[in-house]
Amino acid sequence: MPALFRAFLILLLPLLAGCSSLYFPPPPQVPLLTQKGEWSAGLHTNFSQNTAVQGAYAVSDHLGVMASASFLHADKKQSFFGNKNNRQTEDHDFVEAGLGYFTRLRQDRRVLEIYGGVGIGATKYTEYSRETNLPTERREGTLHKYFLQANYTSKEKKSFHVLGRDWPFNYGTAMRASYVQITDFRLNGVARAPEYNIFFEPITYTRIEVLGPLQLQLISGSNFGLIPRKYVKAANSVFQLGIVVNVGGQKGGK
Template identity: 40%
Template sequence: MSFSKLSAFYILSLFIFTGCSSVYMPNVPVVPMFTGKGQLHVGGHTSIKGNLSGNVAVSLSDHFAVFANGSTLKNMATRKDVQQQTWEVGVGYFDNFGIKKNRVFEVYAGYGKGSTDKIFKDYTYAGSIPTEILDVDLSKVFVQVNYSSIKKHKLKLFGEDYPINYGTALRLSHVAMQDFKINGTDHPTEYNVLVEPIFFTRMEVAKNLQLQYSNGMNIGLISRGYLKAGNTVFTLGVVYTLGK
């Protein structure tokens, strides 16, 4: 698929899957795409909603790796204030395949926790008045599959050629509320099974350093009132990989 077609698909999917409000916002998954032992992957990403995330991964052998991931969000808007913090850890397997060994496959399993605070507001002449306050503690277990090609394409910008490559990450998450309060009162908890496909493009700007554009969607398999799909992944970030 060409770069222009991928860009058009990313933008279209952003508008299609951005919508209803949920107490769960997915973070940027770790996609190190390791090729051997002793490699280090470090990434930092930000979204237009103010979601900041960082991750680190290390390949312990020619096929096994571990990672840690964390994110924080603080978005104050006219009608709604949102704050969220999450962390997750995982372990997985990776391998190279193809005639030239230029394709990478990874599969990870992980566990994470987080919290979300949402304040819905009405504005009056006297100022803002909270109408509903949601406080949620979440936990999740997930399985994630990553795929990318090491083969580099070329993107010409300002007379210079920049190597780019594409990849996908597909995550299946079981997310459950550990505690849920509405306006300070305990509320029945919910759980959901979420499918989170993510697409990313990386452009190399210096040795071992790439810019990453990520876009993805969030699909809930169970109908829920609060813990549901609706938030997308749409971020820009930088990725540093040492040892490849």
């Protein structure tokens, strides 16, 4: 029963993502670096069309850098929670970069990473009347972000047998706290005061080894806005499905 309930929540996330917000969180990056010279790359997306390209590199045995670019350009009818007589467009482009520390724990069987970073991007939401196809509401501005994130996972892999072969997998968790502010904020062309929020985004992730270093990754989590806000709030999904590649790590695989 708990597994069925969890699956139901995952299916519900795309609907919850329809609540209007000008912040679309990129998936927390989990490179799981282990030694100098290792690099990680990933590509993720979700049902809301929020797509992210990510990369990370270990510049020393304990220091890593990472960066990501996410984008969303959608033209659709409003969601289950919106006015079905109207349609909406969402345009969101965002980049972020971080620097952090990584290490192995418990006799080399765990990986711990701690990153801090910044981000910036442009966001725009426009609602149109279905009858006239003219804008009825437009929100736009520039997003600034500061974040702190911790990743923790097991290096040891388990496996399941299906389709005549074993599929190694591992899993872990990440916790990210972010301060996000929108500046140059305009509502229907009229300047508004900046708005900010503090988000807490705990996630779990599962990686399934597909071929060599290529892995399929499922991210499922929550997004909590700690301050009640109207336009910068926790209304969009953290759920993501993607592929990840890690090359140059210590033997044993993560």
